[in-house]
Amino acid sequence: xxxxxxxxxxxxxxxxxxxxxxxxxxxxxxxxxxxxxxxxxxxxxxxxxxxxxxxxxxxxxxxxxxxxxxxxxxxxx
Amino acid sequence: xxxxxxxxxxxxxxxxxxxxxxxxxxxxxxxxxxxxxxxxxxxxxxxxxxxxxxxxxxxxxxxxxxxxxxxxxxxxxxxxxxxxxxxxxxxxxxxxxxxxxxxxxxxxxxxxxxxxxxxxxxxxxxxxxxxxxxxxxxxxxxxxxxxxxxxxxxxxxxxxxxxxxxxxxxxxxxxxxxxxxxxxxxxxxxxxxxxxxxxxxxxxxxxxxxxxxxxxxxxxxxxxxxxxxxxxxxxxxxxxxxxxxxxxxxxxxxxxxxxxxxxxxxxxxxxxxxxxxxxxxxxxxxxxxxxxxxxxxxxxxxxxxxxxxxxxxxxxxxxxxxxxxxxxxxxxxxxxxxxxxxxxxxxxxxxxxxxxxxxxxxxxxxxxxxxxxxxxxxxxxxxxxxxxxxxxxxxxxxxxxxxxxxxxxxxxxxxxxxxxxxxxxxxxxxxxxxxxxxxxxxxxxxxxxxxxxxxxxxxxxxxxxxxxxxxxxxxxxxxxxxxxxxxxxxxxxxxxxxxxxxxxxxxxxxxxxxxxxxxxxxxxxxxxxxxxxxxxxxxxxxxxxxxxxxxxxxxxxxxxxxxxxxxxxxxxxxxxxxxxxxxxxxxxxxxxxxxxxxxxxxxxxxxxxxxxxxxxxxxxxxxxxxxxxxxxxxxxxxxxxxxxxxxxxxxxxxxxxxxxxxxxxxxxxxxxxxxxxxxxxxxxxxxxxxxxxxx
Numbered sequence: 153x154x155x156x157x158x159x160x161x162x163x164x165x166x167x168x169x170x171x172x173x174x175x176x177x178x179x180x181x182x183x184x185x186x187x188x189x190x191x192x193x194x195x196x197x198x199x200x201x202x203x204x205x206x207x208x209x210x211x212x213x214x215x216x217x218x219x220x221x222x223x224x225x226x227x228x229x
Numbered sequence: 230x231x232x233x234x235x236x237x238x239x240x241x242x243x244x245x246x247x248x249x250x251x252x253x254x255x256x257x258x259x260x261x262x263x264x265x266x267x268x269x270x271x272x273x274x275x276x277x278x279x280x281x282x283x284x285x286x287x288x289x290x291x292x293x294x295x296x297x298x299x300x301x302x303x304x305x306x307x308x309x310x311x312x313x314x315x316x317x318x319x320x321x322x323x324x325x326x327x328x329x330x331x332x333x334x335x336x337x338x339x340x341x342x343x344x345x346x347x348x349x350x351x352x353x354x355x356x357x358x359x360x361x362x363x364x365x366x367x368x369x370x371x372x373x374x375x376x377x378x379x380x381x382x383x384x385x386x387x388x389x390x391x392x393x394x395x396x397x398x399x400x401x402x403x404x405x406x407x408x409x410x411x412x413x414x415x416x417x418x419x420x421x422x423x424x425x426x427x428x429x430x431x432x433x434x435x436x437x438x439x440x441x442x443x444x445x446x447x448x449x450x451x452x453x454x455x456x457x458x459x460x461x462x463x464x465x466x467x468x469x470x471x472x473x474x475x476x477x478x479x480x481x482x483x484x485x486x487x488x489x490x491x492x493x494x495x496x497x498x499x500x501x502x503x504x505x506x507x508x509x510x511x512x513x514x515x516x517x518x519x520x521x522x523x524x525x526x527x528x529x530x531x532x533x534x535x536x537x538x539x540x541x542x543x544x545x546x547x548x549x550x551x552x553x554x555x556x557x558x559x560x561x562x563x564x565x566x567x568x569x570x571x572x573x574x575x576x577x578x579x580x581x582x583x584x585x586x587x588x589x590x591x592x593x594x595x596x597x598x599x600x601x602x603x604x605x606x607x608x609x610x611x612x613x614x615x616x617x618x619x620x621x622x623x624x625x626x627x628x629x630x631x632x633x634x635x636x637x638x639x640x641x642x643x644x645x646x647x648x649x650x651x652x653x654x655x656x657x658x659x660x661x662x663x664x665x666x667x668x669x670x671x672x673x674x675x676x677x678x679x680x681x682x683x684x685x686x687x688x689x690x691x692x693x694x695x696x697x698x699x700x701x702x703x704x705x706x707x708x709x710x711x712x713x714x715x716x717x718x719x720x721x722x723x724x725x726x727x728x729x730x731x732x733x734x735x736x737x738x739x740x741x742x743x744x745x746x747x748x749x750x751x752x753x754x755x756x757x758x759x760x761x762x763x764x765x766x767x768x769x770x771x772x773x774x775x776x777x778x779x780x781x782x783x784x785x786x787x788x789x790x791x792x793x794x795x796x797x798x799x800x801x802x803x804x805x806x807x808x809x810x811x812x813x814x815x816x817x818x819x820x821x822x823x824x825x826x827x828x829x830x831x832x833x834x835x836x837x838x839x840x841x842x843x844x845x846x847x848x849x850x851x852x853x854x855x856x857x858x859x860x861x862x863x864x865x866x867x868x869x870x871x872x873x874x875x876x877x878x879x880x881x882x883x884x885x886x887x888x889x890x891x892x893x894x895x896x897x898x899x900x901x902x903x904x905x906x907x908x909x910x911x912x913x914x915x916x917x918x919x920x921x922x923x924x
Contacts, residue, residue, distance in 0.1 A: 177325035179453060180318065181523070182516050190312030210451035211508075213313065218507040218722060
């Protein structure tokens with residue numbers, strides 16, 4: 153007889169992991185990388201410089217995705 | 230996926246033998262069966278087994294042996310990590326990003342058109358083309374770009390083959406953008422002509438996107454999940470209300486539009502979307518279309534697995550001789566041109582040298598993302614082929630043949646199509662239109678409506694039954710139109726940049742991308758270029774797709790030929806010529822196909838294939854004062870002749886671009902062979918000084 157509580161905990165954590173990775177994938181699909189990774193990078197490498205808030209970060213990425221520039225082709229074939 | 234990487238253990242060997250056997254059996258059923266209907270499940274199983282084996286035994290071979298990926302070499306993401314453009318990214322997350330960037334309308338439309346020859350020829354090329362050409366190209370370009378700080382394809386050509394070859398490629402890319410945007414927009418127009426339901430739903434995406442944009446900019450910034458959910462709910466509401474619109478004559482009149490009107494609206498829309506700030510219209514539509522695209526592809530895969538429909542289209546039809554009504558030309562070279570993106574797509578080389586190489590954690594992941602991403606794209610093409618092959622062949626030809634061929638009534642169409650050997654009654658044609666809630670489904674060329682009927686069949690079989698067929702049909706139309714229009718928005722902007730860059734060489738002030746004057750002029754030029762071909766396609770009595778799709782396919786395959794040529798050159802410059810056949814073989818095949826197709830489009834004496842002979846035929850009649858169907862006035866005759874010459878010139882330029890690139894490629898290879906040292910311009914050898922940008 154498997155321990156139901158354990159089974160429940162395991163599937164709940166699997167669902168959480170799927171949600172976490174699914175969200176990250178969905179965000180990157182529309183050009184928004186991981187904000188936590190950005191903050192961690194700035195803290196580790198540029199501790200003396202300001203860090204964008206999430207909203208600033210989001211807007212910066214949104215502009216960059218559609219910036220007129222090279223190498224930004226997407227979704228055609 | 231661990232069993233893929235470790236084949237030495239006896240049990241994994243057994244597993245691979247089982248996969249190979251299953252694949253062989255499924256493939257034999259698909260390929261050898263004659264007379265009886267084949268179940269689509271066999272096609273799916275054969276494809277998946279072939280992909281698994283191809284990835285494990287060819288993809289990894291090309292990556293590890295031919296390219297020599299080096300897990301110890303720091304990637305641009307590691308060296309330039311800035312948390313923004315350059316970010317080491319989990320490979321599964323990056324796979325999703327890369328797939329979402331390469332997937333589009335191409336693999337959905339091409340196979341539908343190719344189905345006129347039966348499902349088998351197209352399927353064979355989708356599988357073989359992806360395994361030996363498309364996936365190799367995507368992966369190799371991704372590899373080259375990763376070793377060059379994520380440079381674009383144009384930059385790589387310039388760096389490895391010289392500035393002249395770089396400029397030629399640049400012009401090629403510009404022309405491809407023009408023809409791609411025109412043909413994709415044409416697919417949308419063809420799907421929406423005289424369809425108030427579809428037109429209403431697609432038009433609704435504009436106010437919905439504006440609302441999402443404002444919400445995301447001012448009310449709750451950056452909450453992508455919230456606005457996407459909101460957008461999807463509103464979109465579904467618009468879809469459902471569209472039925473009411475189509476059934477209310479007073480409302481339907483506003484959305485029952487002719488092709489010319491739709492074309493002008495889309496051109497104007499492309500201009501506005503290119504000029505407006507991105508957060509207002511472009512970005513929110515992009516979110517909707519990306520999520521809807523991925524969601525629908527998954528839903529379709531689930532649907533095919535659950536429903537397992539029979540293929541109604543014969544394995545091979547008599548139209549392999551080149552007399553088909555959907556597009557003109559024989560199996561070689563035109564089948565290989567028509568399938569385009571599901572087998573090998575030059576467009577992917579632009580994406581594989583775009584954002585993806587800046588996010589790869591480790592070179593060892595290039596095979597999974599580059600090769601694996603293309604296999605998934607190929608699978609989408611297989612699903613599209615299934616979608617087109619499960620509907621009645623007579624209905625398929627009624628939907629995909631121009632009115633100039635099959636007439637405008639169901640009776641005429643049924644008679645003509647039955648005479649081709651695909652027996653169909655007028656009632657059967659009318660019944661499909663009734664089921665999906667349209668007035669008529671005849672001559673809905675462009676592939677999207679056919680795929681929508683196929684999808685509606687599959688999805689309504691397990692969700693909702695016949696009563697929901699109309700909803701599913703228009704859902705499929707909406708999904709295709711939405712991401713094609715997003716491509717049109719984004720493509721117009723890219724085209725505008727390229728025009729500014731090109732014209733800016735002569736008029737330096739025009740290069741300034743923040744100037745409003747330049748913005749307006751650039752956008753107008755860009756829309757005028759693709760808009761011209763769109764409009765010409767819409768008024769083309771032969772259906773537009775019949776004329777323009779081969780040109781689109783040629784352009785796309787031509788870019789793939791260029792990309793594979795530069796890949797070959799770099800392999801020689803890396804002193805890896807022993808393995809260069811992995812790119813030489815597909816490059817040669819694509820050069821042969823595109824040059825043959827291009828020359829036939831220009832010079833073929835058959836007016837159905839060659840643009841010049843078509844122009845001469847109409848020009849002679851014009852000189853004699855005669856009218857040739859489908860033209861109804863002398864002005865139309867003159868326009869047909871003029872358009873033929875434009876199309877012929879474009880095809881000729883495509884051929885010249887390919888030939889010039891190959892010549893430059895051969896010169897670069899000879900130079901590389903004469904030098905005993907590796908000469909590839911790579912960046913970022915371990916321990917070497919790291920130049921370039923760092924935030």
